[in-house]
Amino acid sequence: MFEAQEINAEHKDLIHDVAYDFYGERMATCSSDQYVKVWDQTSDGKWNLTSSWKAHSGSVWKVTWAHPEFGQVLATCSFDRTAAVWEELVGETPGPGERGTRHWVRRTNLVDSRTSVTDVKFGPRTQGLQLATCSADGIIRIYEAPDVMNLSQWTLQHEIQCKLSCSCLSWNPSLSKNHPLMLAVGSDDNNPSNGGKIFIYEYSDNIRRWMKTETISSVTEAVHDISFSPNLGRSFHLLAVATKDLRILSLSPIADNANVQSGLYKLDIQTAAQFDDHGCMVWRVCWNITGTILASSGDDGCVRMFKMNCINAWKPVAVLKGDGSHVANEGHRSSVCSAASLPTPPVAAVVSQTARYIKLGTISQSREVPWH
Amino acid sequence: MATFSVVQEGPVNALALNRDNTQVAIGGRNVFKVYAIEEEQFKEVYNLRSSKHLNLSFSCNDISWSSTDDNYLATAATNGHVCVWNLTKMGKAMQEQVYQEHKRTVNKVNFHSSEPNRLISGSQDGTMKYFDIRCKTSVATFVSNTESVRDVQFSPHTPHMFAAVSENGSIQLWDIRRPDRCQQQFTAHSGPVFACDWHPEMTWLATASRDKTIKVWDLGNKPALESTIHTIASIGHVKWRPLRKYHIASCALVVDCSINVWDIRRPYIPFAAFNEHKDVATGVVWRGDPQVFLSSSRDCTVFQHAFKDASRPASKANPQGMCLNNSGEILYASRVSVNANLLYKMTGLISVRKSSSATLNTSDQFHQASSTIHQFKTQLSQEPKCFYSLALNYVLSGRTLSEMCEHNATVAQEHGKTYVSTVWRILKTIYGDEYNQNSISLYGSKNNDSLSHNNITMDPSTDTDKQSKGGDTPAAQFSGGDEETEAEDQNDGVGFTSYSNFKLGMPRGDFFFGDNELDIELDGLNTVPDIHNGIRNTNHIIEPDWTLPNEAFNIRHEIQNHSPPPEQFPNQNSPDTNDEAPLPPDESILGFLTIANVPMRFDWNPSKIVISALKYHATLGDVQTAACILIVLGERRKLLTGLDEVTQEHWLLGYIELLGRYRLWNIATQVINLSWLPSVMQLNQQSTRINTNCGNCSKPLQRAGWLCDRCHASEYALCSVCHQVVKGLYAWCQGCSHGGHLAHMQKWMSQYKTCPTGCGHLCEYT
Missing domain, CATH: 2.130.10.10 (YVTN repeat-like/Quinoprotein amine dehydrogenase)
Structure with a gap:
């Protein structure tokens, strides 16, 4: 039901992040080997390595593309406590139909953090060039390039103290004027007694400051990845969370409950779905561009895909095994196959799987009926 | 220690x-x-x-x-x-x-x-x-x-x-x-x-x-x-x-x-x-x-x-990376799992312990860190293709509303989007040209041009009025009912449901819904699951239809005070799924015509239903349908009084953003030009704008890029390769100012370095 193509990235250590560009035709990879590589897809679907350079003096945790209207621009962040912005320069075209030599130059190095910078993300395009970073000491920084033509000048606009070590952040990409700029930050602090591990910050135009509007108390385990769903027309937001399981949270602004000073609305936060299909740690979450399909990956080596069938009703729709091998009974009996794909499922996982059957029953019962 | x-x-x-x-x-x-x-x-x-x-x-x-x-x-x-x-x-x-x-x-x-x-x-x-x-x-x-x-x-x-x-x-x-x-x-x-x-x-x-x-x-x-x-x-x-x-x-x-x-x-x-x-x-x-x-x-x-x-x-380092692109492909980088075979293959500096991989201690595992990247193409990637094709084929302007709705409905149908298609047809019915758009919708006039949709639509709704005594059923439920099936249809196109059906040997399009499932999104609206379950409910619906004409009058008087009719619309779609519902058109027309004597009472404003339908599509990620319908409605969208401009803008921007992802600049520009919101219209002016003049008389070209108002000639807008008038993207060399169709120029420049007009200029395109 799916094709898998293996790409030999030739990184010398773990790859920590992969990122498609806006059009999905280029990809960037980053690794602990301190290199960043950029790949271009040929018309027959093969990936060609077009650039590879040592970007940092520590592990490169994340790589992310800016919107193409700002040029071919990447941002990276690293264990070496810096975040960097890179721009691709194309040399002279040698002849018609041929491409000039390309190389990436570092436009800026953001050195404000005193600990490992764990995530970096460009803000929504409508805001111009904004960059948010978060670091292991729990400081979120918002940078801005006042002149989008000059990528070497970035000013630190805001510094937000978050009490816990941050591991990931996500901008809310909503295009609606009704939605203020919003950031979600996750913490990998693994002490449940430190409370909620996801913080929602919103920018108030009235007081020109970022305010913490919510701490999501339902997530108390270490959070490894969070991602706002693309919001092309919803009145509410969806936030996917990778923690010990996969959560989908819906955040709806409560219309009649605005803070007088900041003009920000309170959010009504509900858990729209919770999936334990991986049976182990979930590392990454990612949305498709319309925000209808969520993919998650976990320690079980599988990519699992979930789809919203009606409002806030989510179902697993596919399981892709990381090594490209086919997983039997894909989708419908994901809980079974996850157990099968683990060589020795720990007892705890088995217990949680039985629990999951009960939980999922309310959602996917009817489709499962012919199988049992 | x-x-x-x-x-x-x-x-x-x-x-x-x-x-x-x-x-x-x-x-x-x-x-x-x-x-x-x-x-x-x-x-x-x-x-x-x-x-x-x-x-x-x-x-x-x-x-x-x-x-x-x-x-x-x-x-x-x-x-x-x-x-x-x-x-x-x-x-x-x-x-x-x-x-x-x-x-x-x-x-x-x-x-x-x-x-x-x-x-x-x-x-x-x-x-x-x-x-x-x-x-x-x-x-x-x-x-x-x-x-x-x-x-x-x-x-x-x-x-x-x-x-x-x-x-x-x-x-x-x-x-x-x-x-x-x-x-x-x-x-x-x-x-x-x-x-x-x-x-x-x-x-x-x-x-x-x-x-x-x-x-x-x-x-x-x-x-x-x-x-x-x-x-x-x-x-x-x-x-x-x-x-x-x-x-x-x-x-x-x-x-x-x-x-x-x-x-x-x-x-x-x-x-x-x-x-x-x-x-x-x-x-x-x-x-x-x-x-x-x-x-x-x-x-x-x-x-x-x-x-x-x-x-x-x-x-603490993240061992995995994952990303989805706009054609639904997935990149997945994951740690190579440590196994004994791999260990034996490792050479060089690393001395391998002969013990099995299970007994490896942490320091041994530590240094064997490497990742593989896989790219997956799944069936789920049909959805983007569908979007792309719909975007290209939808007609958004230049014809009458009815024609556009009919065309778009056909297009949607061709792509397997049965319920999007139905929505277009309903729109045609509600807002079609035969219908007098300046007055608020009257039932009789609508019946003239439409099929049984509205008749039936109205009937059960009044019936529900009676039954629920104007109970506060949420407004979104009309769409809830309709779009529920629509959502399943999308599914169909995207592979999941069809896949299961295929496996089960069931025909496409037959859906079985557990009660629980529907309860979730329909919030206890009991009649709708019945509809989907088929025959059982047919009588249930028909029966009220027959009883309606007698009771309609009384109910309406009562209802007007506490419950606006559109809220009862959830059953509106029942005819869509149950076309067998036999309702003689004559009778209902007759019934409505009599009612129409007291116009204000029979004012039925479909806007709430349309709005909730659009909202439902947008919520499910199908902003294309929402935005296109808004555009096609043209001036009639003013009737949608409950839909604030911010939401409209959100949908348009969302659609434009998506079009951009697929490099559908022409359609994005069309959407921007057709837009009625200043903030969206200005999008074209924020970027670089090039004013063109007629090559003959130097009068600025205003209406169209290819026709001069003064000399009524289009000879200066010809493609220098095919000598036809260029009415879309015109690409030209800034050096010699000759140019033509983008595709033609691309083809030409891949073979030659000089200008196709023969002016001798070494053209440069970036």
Whole structure:
């Protein structure tokens, strides 16, 4: 039901992040080997390595593309406590139909953090060039390039103290004027007694400051990845969370409950779905561009895909095994196959799987009926 | 072993352990003490700065404890003195020897590990001196011919050999017996080398430099670079971990306050990190045990660190990466799982334990880090293709509303989007051209042009009124019912449902819904699941239809006060799924016509239903339908009074954004041009705008890019390749201003360099 193509990235250590560009035709990879590589897809679907350079003096945790209207621009962040912005320069075209030599130059190095910078993300395009970073000491920084033509000048606009070590952040990409700029930050602090591990910050135009509007108390385990769903027309937001399981949270602004000073609305936060299909740690979450399909990956080596069938009703729709091998009974009996794909499922996982059957029953019962 | 510390009155520059690792001597500018290391704390044994006559030789750059005689310490003083201390003596007599031989500060002193009384020092003046502590003067002087020597270390393997590292980046190997020249010298780093350390078992020397690297040299034969560790800051000290062949501890000179332990087989990320210090660490000594070490720091503390308290940066590192692109492909990078086969394949530096992979300890797993990337193409990627094709084929302007709705409905149907298609048809019915758009919708007029949709639509709704007595059913339920099936349809196109159906041998389009499932989104609206379940409900619906005409009048009067009719619309779609519902059109028309005599009462405003339908599509991620319907509605969208402009803008921007992702610039531009919201219309003006003039009369072209209002000719808008009028993207060379269809120009320029008009210009397109 799916094709898998293996790409030999030739990184010398773990790859920590992969990122498609806006059009999905280029990809960037980053690794602990301190290199960043950029790949271009040929018309027959093969990936060609077009650039590879040592970007940092520590592990490169994340790589992310800016919107193409700002040029071919990447941002990276690293264990070496810096975040960097890179721009691709194309040399002279040698002849018609041929491409000039390309190389990436570092436009800026953001050195404000005193600990490992764990995530970096460009803000929504409508805001111009904004960059948010978060670091292991729990400081979120918002940078801005006042002149989008000059990528070497970035000013630190805001510094937000978050009490816990941050591991990931996500901008809310909503295009609606009704939605203020919003950031979600996750913490990998693994002490449940430190409370909620996801913080929602919103920018108030009235007081020109970022305010913490919510701490999501339902997530108390270490959070490894969070991602706002693309919001092309919803009145509410969806936030996917990778923690010990996969959560989908819906955040709806409560219309009649605005803070007088900041003009920000309170959010009504509900858990729209919770999936334990991986049976182990979930590392990454990612949305498709319309925000209808969520993919998650976990320690079980599988990519699992979930789809919203009606409002806030989510179902697993596919399981892709990381090594490209086919997983039997894909989708419908994901809980079974996850157990099968683990060589020795720990007892705890088995217990949680039985629990999951009960939980999922309310959602996917009817489709499962012919199988049992 | 526990982690604990002691605070000093000043920064600590160096520390040294005695022979059996029970006591530690620490030294700094204002500190010179000996502590006994107990179970949970340090206990002061000596304070060598307690005498009244302090001078500069009491402040140490470095400190060394004799490995043969527990009573002897040596210090390197900032004033160039090398001092030898006898701990058995008291007061001033403790300072047994003071060698005032170096001209500048002494960076390093080291006792020989096996020969008693032998001491070597390295100084900023570029020399090293060899002492016998029983003599008043040095035994030998070694001139490095470099500006300064930063570290000297006796080899543990060859008793007469020592290594010295210099600020010019070189390493020198000396024989104690040959002070005249060094045995070997080579450049190791591109910056000053601050420290070196011999491996306790191998003939390896680790060197640390300002160039942010730690290098391991095999000095067995010709010096060979064994491995390079890239660190985030200049490294001031390195120390091999005992009993762990590949592990080495380092501390930075600046920036980084943590002490890192590296596995040289994975030279990118520390195996363990100790973050207790608040300022940079100045020295590291292992207590003979791989699990415990001591460190001194500029933050005035001395720590004992237990390995169990280390943080493991690699364990926090994300081992996976994943990304989806706009054609639904997935990139997935994941750690290669460690298995026995792979282990045996590994060659080179890595020595493989023959045991099975299950018994691998953490340090073995640590260095075998590599990832693979897979790209998946799934069936789910049909959705983007569908979007792309719909975007190309939808007609958004230039025809009557009915025609556009009908066309778009057909297009949607062709793509398997049955329910999107139905929505278009309903729109045609509600807002079609035959319908008088200036008055509020009247039932009779609508019936004239439409099929049974609205008739039936209305009937059950009134019926529900009766039944629920205007109960407050949420407005979204109309769409809930309709779009529920629509959502399933999307599913169908996207593969999941069809896949299951396929497997089950069921025909496409047959859906079975559990009650639970529908309950979730329909919030207890009981009738709708019935609809989907087929026959059972048919009677249920028909029956009220027949009874309607009699009762309609009364109910309407009542309802008007507390429940607007559209809210009852959930059943509106029932005819869609149950076309067999037999309703004679004549009768209903008759019924409505009579009602129509009292117009205000029969005003039925479909806007709420349309709005909730659009909202439902948008919520499900199908902003294309929502935006296109808004555009096609044209002026009639003003009837949608409940839909605020912010939401409309959100949908349009969402659609434009998506079109951009697929490089559908033409359609995006069309959407922008058709837009009625100033903020969206301005999108075209924010980017670069090029005004064109007629090539004949120079009058600015306003209405269209290809037709001049004055000379009514379009000859200057011809494509220079195909000589047809260009009505879409016009690409031209800024040099000679000739151009034409984008595709034609691309094709031409891939073969030729000159302008297709023959003007001879070497055109440049970027």
